[in-house]
Amino acid sequence: MTVKAETFGRAVMARLARAGMWTSMGLLALMAGLIITQVVARNFFDKGLPWADELARFSSVSLVFLTIPLLALRRDMVSVTMLPDMVGPNLRRWMHLIGELALLAFAIALLFGFSAYLPRAGKFSTPAMGMPNWIFYGPALIGTLVLTAAALLRIFETLTNTPPLDAEDTLK
């Protein structure tokens, strides 16, 4: 039963993380295209494109939050592993658990932050495109929700001694 739940959770999370990564790759391509368009518009047509700058910034913010769940599932987030690498496997597992718990607590704190901030900020729009703040902050909120689920799964997997996803799992 445990194995099934773990496998199901892992499959669902791997799909969500993959979707986030592909979306982020699209956003990165869009961002690069927008910056080049801005350069061309400014230098050849003497025209500023504030909407392009805003859309590029939206892409940048979104790609960070949409990719983080994948890195969390792979335990690929930047960390200082000197001490965990030096200790035995049992103690290392506890240290990993503390790391996963810290990540979960951070993600939950961010969700609390969004719940306090968005009801007020969501009434406004961005200056250049008039994009509602709910949309601007949407990918960050979705990414944080998925990160919360990913951290929960990692805690469960650490307790059951299941290794993190590897790069291949998230590329299929």
Next chain:
Amino acid sequence: MSLMLLAVFLGLLILGAPVAAALGLSSALMIAVNGLPVSVLAQRSVNALDSSPLLAVPLFILAASLLNAMGVTTHLFDLVRMLLGRIRGAVAQVSILVSLVFSGISGAALADIGALGAVQIAQMKAQGYREDFAAGLTIAAATIGPIFPPSIPIIIYASVANVSAVKLLLAGVVPALLLTALLMVQVGMMARKYNFPRDTIKPTPKAVATKFVVSFPALLAPVILIGGLMSGYFGPTEVAGVTVAYALLIGLFVYRSLTLTKILTCLRETVEATANILLIVSAAALFAWVLTLDQVPMKASAILLGISDNPLVLLLLVNLLLLAVGMILESIAAILIIAPIIAPALALAGVDPLQLGVVFVLNLMIGLLTPPVGMSLYMVSIITKMPVAVVIRGVLPFFVPLLLALVVVSAVPAISTWLPNYLIK
């Protein structure tokens, strides 16, 4: 409040929690304990990333990734080998020069090691160099990258210290050249002492010319990039975008080695690296906000100016502090936490912000070579399967040129300030 914040952060960091989670969670705890508005958590962490200058970070990573994927690094390495092959310790000197050329494309030490490390170390080992020397030199040469434009740490420093990113990027040019020269002198001295071999390559003028023609489009990338910055025609983000476009053009139509699969791989690698760096930026913005609320920058200014108001003495103190910080803190997090604290005090004492920016980044890049958080040491250890202790032994001799460069850059402001002030009035 700040002491508790630092204790929680360092505790989590040492236990191996992700740096971003350690920064973000310790800040969130302080916000909750002190009854501050929790909406700040979402607002600060997202707004820290909603920044035009930071768009340069993913674009520079993407440009370097594309150029590397099309095999440019091999061409560059071969060309410089052909030009320098007959001097003693040639392959080691080539490694330093190729790092300088590649640093004009890439903006991060770890990216340079990732792109060049395997080739450099394999070439040196094949010609009889000791493996610890090869690893040490590769790591030391990679510190040139974040000083020479484009530089991700410099862009991030500029964004938090309110310094012109273009001027600060240009401020890194002369110190990077100085560092290159000092490393080459060190290798030259070691080559004589240990009788390093000359290169086995014996190219004909025709072969050199052919290799130059093949390498020329790649060599133009740093020229476009630095020329664009120097001309004042482009900002860092725009020049990064232009470099991406240029890399795509030469990869698709000149070298014809960029396939859709390779482009997708570059996009994926860039997205992963960017998310890792920028989530730390986001969480560190929260951390810095809590420190500011506790008036830590003002208190630190008072303490520093109480010790001395001599810019040189203050820079010496900052160097000692940053060398220690660089040993225990990841470099981007260190910039975001420490720069807002000490930059105002040093500006008050008359230290040029451009000089301070270069000193700051150079210090933290030396920190990449020092345990326990010496990311470069671990990266080379992973690439080469060498034990970290062997890598550390190899890097020790190179602390001499690195620290000498730091002393010179700290003592002579003009090394950092002359070029940007000459080009941009």
